[in-house]
Every structure is written in C-alpha cells, then in structure tokens.
Amino acid sequence: MYKLPIIYTIAPLLHSADEAHGFLRSAARRKRKEIMTVREANAEVIERLQKAEVFLTGAGRASEHIGFLSAGKSLLHSGPPVDWDDMCSAMKNAVCGAAVYEGWARDPSEAAEMARSGRIRFASANDYHAVGPMAGIISPSMPVWLFENRTYGNRAAVTFNEGLGRTLRFGANGEDVIKRLKWMEECLGPIMSEALELSGPVSLTEIVSRGIQRGDEAHNRNKACTGLFIRKMAPYIALTRAGREEIYEVLKFFDGNDHTFLNLSMGLSKCTMEAAYGVPGSTIVTCMCTNGHEFGIHVSGLGEKWITAPAPYAKGNYFKGYGAEDANPAMGDSYVSETNGLGGFAMGAAPGLGKFIGITPRECMQASAAMYSITCAEHERFRIPFMGYSGTPLGIDVRKVLDTGILPVINTGIAHKEPDVGQIGAGIVYPPVEVFKKAMLLLEQGQE
Template sequence: MVTANDLATVPAEIWGGSVEAWDGSVEAANDEAFRRLNDADPWVVDVRPAREVLPGYRDNLVLTSGAPMPWEAYVGGQREALIGGALFEGLAADRDEAIARFADGSIEIGACHDYNAVGSLAGIYTASMPVFVVENRTHGNVGFCNFYEGKEPRRLNYGCYDEGVHERLEHVNTVLAPVVGEAIRRRGGIALKPMIARALRMGDEVHSRNAAASILFNREILPSVLDMIEDSVPGVRETMLHLAENDYFFLRLSMAAAKASADAMVVPGSTLVSAMAFSCRGFAIKLAGLGNTWFEGPPPIHQGKLFAGHSEDEITWMGGESPITETVGLGGFAQACALSLQDYQGGSPEVMIERNREMYEITHGENSSYRIPLFGFRGTPTGVDARKVLDTAVLPVMDVGLAGRDGGQIGAGVIRAPRECFAAALDEHAKRYGQS
C-alpha cells in the first residue's frame, strides 16, 4: 500500500487524495506539510514561452486567475483581460470575434494553478508570453510566473488592452525576456530563497514591496550582463534600464518561488492551506490534504489607500494569485518587515505590526529562513491552518493592489480571506477523513 510519506513526494497535480494513504493523524500530516514547505529550495533556472514549458499548454489557451469558471461567469476587468489576451495572441481579429470564440470554446480558458503557474491580478497567460521557470530543488517540482508588464497603471493584468499595452507586452516578449533568460542561464540558475530572506531584512515583504529584492536580483545577474555586453547581445542596456526603474520586477519571481514551494505541501490529512487566490466571483483556497479541490467564498474583505482622483465605489475584483506569497509566509505575513508600505497602502506602523503578530495565531509554525528583524528575527508565521482560522476567527491578511472598474490600478491595501472558504474546506476534510 502507498504510505503517507510516499504520497507526499507526488506533485499536487497528479495526487488523487487517497484516504488509504493517511495514517489518521492530522497533526502528523500538518507537521509533514509544514516541513515540506519550510524545506523548499526554489531556483529560477530559465525563461521560456508558456507554450514550451507549461504542462499541456495549447496555442488556443488563455490562462487566468482563480478557481476554474466557465466563460459566462467572467465579468468586468477579468473578462476584459481575457479578451485582451486573445487579441494580443492573435486568436481573434477583434473584440466581437474573441467573445464569440470564447463562447463556442474555440478559444479555451484555463486556471493558472492547473498549469503549475500563478498570475498577478487577472493573471493572463497566452502561448507566446515568457514565463520564469522555477525549480524546487528539494522536491523536484516546478512553478511558473509570467513577467511584470511595467509600472504604467494600465496593464493587461489590470483589465486593460490598447495599443500601449500591446506594445509593452511585445517589448517583454522580444527584448526583456530574452535578455533576462540568457542572464539566468549563464548564471546556471539563481537561488531565490536566500535572496528573499535578505530582502526581508532590507525592508521588503516581497509582495507589495519588492524594491530590495529587485536590486538584489539585478546585482546577481550583473556578471552575466557584463559578459553579454562584451558578446554584443542585443537589448542588454535597454533591459537593465527597465529593471533599474521597476521596483516590482521581482514580484513575479517571488510568486513563482512561492508556487514551487507550496505545491510540495501535498500530504494526506493535512489542514494547512496550499493555495489562496481570487477571481471576479470570489475568494478560494486549497488544502494540502485535499489535492486540487478549490473551496470558494465571497470576495475578500478590504481596506486600503486610493490614488488621487479615485473613490471606494470604483474598486472591483478581477482576480489575483499573488496571495501565494502569503501562503508560504511572505507578504502580509511579513508585513512588519516593510513598514514603509503604510505610505503606499495606508495604515500605521502599529497596525501593521499587530496585524503581523496576529498571523502567528493561525499558522502551524515559523519559517526557518524568512525572518522578521523587528520581532527579534523570529521566523515569519507560516502554514495557515484552516482549523485555527475558524477557532480564532482571525482571517489571513494579504497585501494587494486595488483595481478599478474601468481597468488599471487605482490604489493598494490589504485584504482578508473570507471565513466561508475555510469552513467549506474543513467540511470536505471531515467527510473525506472522518475528522478535522
């Protein structure tokens, strides 16, 4: 018979959730899931078009954030982003044709997580878009994330598609990604965990603040860049200038690292959360002990700070999978590392510190690599336990950008996951395992 330890080595996408492989102890299962998460060793090893590296990718496929939904369920900015992705990839000649082809299924929609990937906001992937390839060298699985489009508020992942968005996406495809990919390959891959750990000590939480991590990454690829200049590789200067002025560049690397880390958590019987994401419809989570099943709830609870000229009634939900960072003990779970975020997303240092401390009440352990200087280098709270969320009524907190109903980013803030998805997950856990 397959044992719990044997099954724990199987990637989430092929695990069936067999009850027979469980030894009956939720605590032992959670210990193992936490150990696997804590021991993860993510390395970025390459940059390739999605069609070349995402498992089962097809040229007529557009990926988006959140639990899978039919085309008709997508509304607002997430729907607009899907249409924009189809137009960018040349899957339709115009908006009306794209809508018709989504409706008849000739353009397919997929969920990023089903392809070992994560997407920021609407999370759009098309076949030609370059992705970071991140290997978890401890457990052998791979995670992916696409590229940051740049600091212009109107971006495809924020539900916008126009000539400027198209040009920036083409620039990523033809200039930025080839140079960054070549630099990574020349380095033989780059370890991301120590870089993230150092960035936390320098004022990042690697979700809403990535300034230090982006600088550290630029420094890491500098030897390759200098060699590439000598070899007359095209686009190097342009790429490095882009990286130098975009503090959010590293977010996509932290997301891919978190995805590769969290996917290794699969352990029968565990009540630890292995993914958190949302769509235009609502928020959803996965449990490490329940395989690929999503458990949905209403949209998240939010509070934040809006850019000048915008109001609360403009805020809309169009997806987001960057909370994979909080899933592994970063982002809102390391908020006390990044007190300067108060200027960006509101709040106060006191509130941020208390909010971060609160997360220890709902997590299984403390990360041995990611540490918070303000707390005496205590490890970040890591491994959200769905049972503790319900027992304490403390909801996981996440740092996010806020999207507007007309597209684009209009602010930033914090969200909390809704209670309902944790309750639904534990109900299913009780049915499958007989306890929770």
C-alpha cells in the first residue's frame, strides 16, 4: 500500500538532532499549511457538489450541441482519449455501427477500413462536456439530452439510452441496432425535444434524491428514477403534435427500458462534477471512466489532465452461457456517478441491485459504508433510509484512497468482446490503484 512520503521518510537522513528538529518543525509547518490548503480546496469542491442543481433542459441533435461533432466524420467515445488501433473490440464494433448508422459506410468492414485509415476523427466525449455509457459512441445525428447546472451555469449533453440486449453501446452493430438508432433520431428525439419545451426544465437532482429512497443507486439500478421521469413527462409527451401511435411508441419504449434514466443520471453527475474542476490544491476525483483500453481519472486540482492506467476487468455475475473469458475490459463513462456519491457509493440503498450482482442487502450497505473512509462528505440530498438517512459518501479523496488502500467500488455492466452480442453480465469493478498514485505525485509536484 502506498503511503504519502511526509516526515517519516525524511527525518532519518538528517545529521544532528537540532537539524532534525528544525527540519521537522519546518516540515510540520509546511504540512499544516498544505493540509489547510488542501482542506480548504476540498471544502470548496464539496460545496460546489452539494449546491449543484442539475436540470434536464431539452433534447436536440448531437451535431448542434457538441462542437466536435459539427463537421466531418467525427465520433466521440467513452473514457480517456484513445486511437482506433488501441480501441477494444467492443468499442471498435460500436464505431463501425455508428459509421453505418450515419451512412458513412455500407457495412461494418468498410467502416473499420475508414477508421483504420484515419478518415474518422475521434475524441473523448468527456473533453466535450459529454458522456456515454459503455462504448459511449456519440455520432452527429444522434439525439442527445441537454443538461444545465443551474447553480453554476455549466452544461452537458448525453445520448438517449437504447435499452438492454443488443445495443450499440455494448458493441452490437447489426440491422436491428441501426434501425432503433434511426427511430430514436427521427421519432424519439424530436418528440422529447417538444415535450421538454412544454414541460420546462426538469430537476434531475430531485428525481435522483427520490429514487435513492426507492431502491435505486442511479447507476445500474434506475427503475424508480425511470418511473419518476416517465410519470413527470408523460402528460407533456401526450401534448406534443406527434401522432397517437408515435406517442404510444415513445411511452412504451420508456416503460420497457428501466435504464431510460441511466443516461439522465450520467448527465446529472457530469454536469455536477464539471462545476468542481480546477480548484487549485484539491485532491478530489472529478471524473472516472474507461475506454476499455485505459482507465482515466480527473482530479479537481489537476484540471482537465488525464491520468490513466490499463483498463481493469469487472468481477461479476455472467448471464447463462457466458463467462469471464467472453468479457470485454471495463468500459464506459458512467463511473462519473460514483464520483457524485451514486452507483456503488449508494448501493446501500439498492438491495435489488445487490441481488442482480450477487451480494446481500447487508453487503450492499457495507460496500457503501466503506466509501466513507475515502470521501470528504455525505451528500446532503442523496440519503439512504436504512442507513439512518445518512447521505451517500461524496467526494473521493486521492489521499484517502492511498492512505487506506480502499479503492472506490463501482458497479458496472459487462459487454461481450465480440460484436452483436451485447451485455453478458454485471458486477463490480475497481479502478487501477496506479491512477491514484500518479495523481498524488502530480498533486505533490504542484505544491512544490
């Protein structure tokens, strides 16, 4: 286990007692100052997280709301930046599906050739105020939800959730997948854009705080939040100018997909965390994500600098017929939920999710409780009834992770590594400890 190299390692190198005492006094002063500075910086970050009030403000075409997608054959992906050659197979398959969906290629193999020869531009969605679950591909024509953090004015955009089974985000790219994406573009997106104009902005912070009371942890269990969102929006969806059958299809699609809210929860967390970037000295993690090749984090005090290490594999429950040998490495931007006190950090509220990934209600609570050791605060609005209405652990502190050796607990879906299969399980994944070590070294360098 990594230990911060302060005082203990320096003292033995000194010669005289006086010298040693002098140095120790000076080091203690520096340490006190450092601690105060870090504490203040982290307090500032926590305040920004607690005060965030994120609204869903609308829906629109990705190319019109995300600068990178406004021109050329451009795609965003999940995790830190990655080139085609380094992409894992599930992400490559999703890229090929997106290229076919956009009409850039006739089939996945032509699309792969385009990507290989550099005719598709790639960037990390995270670098453009966007996120996506699993492969997280965002292409220009896709509809996106639009978010605004009312307290701080920053915005974000996230794709619509496709449902379970064979989906682009899990690396499937067959005709059924493309057909659904087209329907989302032509029917679902415009209807939700109109419905949100009619309803006005919807507070997602409020929906999640209620969902936590009803068994969700708002990462891999979104049943209650999805229901809260549907009942809130249904009246306005019905008021749109769309035809009766189209409205029926939209409401059926939402009702049939308990992960409808996943992408909204991700937008909430992205838009919350981005308000807390760049507080000098802060050791709080503001982003965790993986592209299936590398796991990356952001730390508030390090701004938008990517700190990466090889992507880990999840430990989990596999659906019948599948095993660890079929799994793609962990992939996706949804781990931003955990930085915001949700997902694994709120698992104590969601025994149903525990059941899905094979742990008891008590273990769910233990997992969440352990996260208090590596965080700076309790979320004031996300409270777990059966943990005495404690707020969920909020604000992962790089120092505390290294001091305790306790890694953030993240729950995740597991994708098949081959195309056209989709999700094959769900489980727990831990970030590689290297990212926290590297971050701490950079933070220390910044203080010198």
